[in-house]
Amino acid sequence: MAQAKAKKLGVVEKKLVGVADVVITAAERSKDPALAIPVRSLANINFNAKRGIIEMGKRKQARTFFNVGMAKKFMQTVLVADALAELQRADLTTSLREIYYRTKHTMKGSHENTFDGQNESDPLIEDLEVTLAALREELHVRAENAGSIVGPVVLADDGDRVDCARLGKGGYSVPSIVEPEFIQIRRCTADFVLLVEKGTQWNRLSEDKFWRRYNCVLLTGNGQPPRGVRRLARRLHEEYEIPVYVLVDNDPWGYYIYSVVKQGSINLAFESERMAIPKAKFIGLSSSDADTYGLPRNVGIKLNDKDIGRAKELLRYRWFEKKPWQEEIKRMLASGLKYELDALANKDFRYLTKTYLPRKLREEDWLD
């Protein structure tokens, strides 16, 4: 195991050293050094309907050194590659922010900083991920632990046994790297995974021991779920063949969160392969729930211009082309209202646990 790991690290390091080789080879030939970076935008992704995931296209952009517009970015990319290689050699993991601090300094003989903010270094790490076809975990960069899990699952983390059924109502904080080399799933007896958008509802369900009663795993990513949470859901789904249900706010952003879990994101399309759960189901809130569950109009929020614009964009995405989805989104636009999960508390604090989810599950009322 340890040997396999060491070998794999060597591969990533080699890829990073390749960045230096690009510069050296170009300089030998008196050519402008250029890195071919796959384009990460809507224009360069394909929806593979057969596999149900978003895949990255083939378009690449050349980032050249001797171009006033790109010179700084090129230099920064090389610096980030250097910092990442340093991590590989020392076998350490770190955060995006630490990479920023590690690479920030004043350039010799000037008052100019290599980086002025973290917003300059973050996209470069993603650029390197796609360019070198190395996952962020493989690059040893982790995000903050921004998710929680509770339920009948037993994990092994650094040799520690973590029984998620015995961690009280706080649960286990999902690390950002959950690849099998780091986290092993020892056992899972749940019938399904419920991925909740917001921490509030996850806490409610955890406090009410909903997972025990309905034998499920409760996951949350506090908003847009981070990679660790998505990857863990995918592994539970794949390794234990249990369905994944997604519970989000009824607004365009909720829909998009669901679609990211299901098909992958536009920005990180190259990760879909590993992250997407094409069989995930949308359990709520649906724009029809207001009627079905008798939510009063006054707990809705008027859609603003941004919401409407985003909803119209979603209507055009190929993975929202299915008729029920078109109806779902158009119904929201027609009503002009959005609903937060929190609005269910208008009926009762435990309405979600006691009425809403049980009925949804019983009626199998979800969207695919």
Place this chain on the structure above:
Amino acid sequence: MATELAKTVTAVEMGARQREISVSEFFTKNRHLLGFDNPRKALLTCVKEAVDNALDASEEAGILPDVVVKVDVVPTNGSPPPPASQATRFRVTVTDNGPGIVRQQIPPIFAKLLYGSKFHRLRMSRGQQGIGISAAGMYAQLTTGKPVQIISRTSARSAANFFEVSIDTKKNEPRIFESKKIDWEHPRGTQVTLEIEGRYQKGRASVDEYLEQAAIANPHVKLVYLTPESETREYPRTIQELPPQPKEIKPHPYGIEFGMLLRMLHDSKSHSLAGFLAGDFSRVSPALAAEISKSAKLSPNARPRNVHGEDAEALYKAIQATRIMAPPSNCLSPIGEKSILHGLYKQIKGDFYTAVTRPPAVYRGNPFVIEAGLAFGKGPEQAAATADAPAVPLAEGEQHGDDSELARVIRYANRVPLLYQQSACATFKAVLETAWKNYGIAQSRGALPAGPLVIFVHMASVWVPFTSESKEAIADYDEIRKEIKLALQECGRRLGVFLRRRERAKTEFRRRNIFELYIEEVVEACARLKGGKLPKEKLKGQLHKIAMKRTGGVRTDEILGRNGGPEGLPHSIIVTLEGTEGAAPELPSAVTSDVAPQEEPPVEIDEPTAAPKTKGKGKTKAAKRKKR
């Protein structure tokens, strides 16, 4: 009972109360109309009126003006004089080298309101109504009770006259306290001394600012200012010739109102209507006069005195309907682009100066000329200093401080600085309306443009339309505002050219620079990536070669070169650390005499003055301490 009595006042009784109000009495009560609203402004107004008179008189007599302004603190009730900023009583003394005033005219000029030489003629001058200096005297009289002291001498052969006068406010007549012949050190000139209540405060709209701005617009004047804090400020003469004498003109027919026409008809010495039109107005030829009479259905031979009532009205309409050539503009004496440039260059530190004099235009029959100028930047020395200053790299969120100071507008009417009521002035409105963004200067909506910018606007006219008697703001006539905007746009265009040119040089420089900086970083990072097994110098050399090729190499040096010059930028000066481009004036070195300015041995430097220094020109200015 009393109220009933009040009701039964008869017309006769009312008539008994009705009587003439003397102008002096009126102004005693309404002194704010003349610029004596508060002690600070009063001090300024006194200096201003005295200086205006001195300059007008000297110029008319064809003498290059030397003016000395002295403001002293007057101790009150015997105690030692307080510091200038605390003092409430000042003595203002203004001395000129003008033609002097003949003995019998001294009392009415200084102690009779509405007495002067300038009101009745259409000719450009600083003063207009003949109120200014006598109003200042009246203010002195009102606040300190001290009469105005005048010394005047018309030539070296005659003795100087000394007068102490004040106004009899009821009669608007001078009252003479003292009149004698004295010895005076100056061969010719006039000196006025006023003792007034006032306040001395520096900054905006102060005496200091007024004199500084006056020096900008009048580079042919040598001005010495002895401040109440006993400093000596000198504004040297940079133009050694007088501005051309403005000619006196007759009124233009478009410029007069109906009542005025009636009076002129009545007062005319001509015997025929045609003769009156052709003789008393400018730009009316005998043929045109006949045409006007014809279209008014009046006989060209009618006696002007007999044209009144409906006939006069028909005549007035006929004049308005006839096409008449614009009035002659030789009655105007614009400052001129060269002088404005010199004035700005002398007083304001900057990187770029430009000036525009518009061709004459007309409003309400009055010819006028608009001139505008710009001084941009902080001067190369200061710019270089700030560039060197941030020796520390910036932290996250920090930015290079581009201070958001707004432009300063300096306004003039007939060479007189206008310091108050900026926002009511046509010039200010025109500055706001000019789209400075087009010229690379930031400007928020409805605000002055931002940046180290001084905007100079001058209106020269035989009759400047002020919004009030205190002559603080130019009235907003469409024709005037349009001209100001045209002038500002031309200045702005030149500034834009300058800024773009400078920016281009900078980016070329930066282009080369970035690559050099980044190559260093990239090579270091590559060396680390390769585990230190990299011939760094070789890689660096290769990359430098590519960079050279990519940035045009030697060609870049040419673009960066100093051959950019102010081509395409007429009447402009560009100042860089290397020197100046364009017709920059040689700032006079410190010499104590006007007679022999050259071949003086280098004078020892006493203290640096406020005027900009031109590096590399070898001229060093030394402040002159002693006054002749």
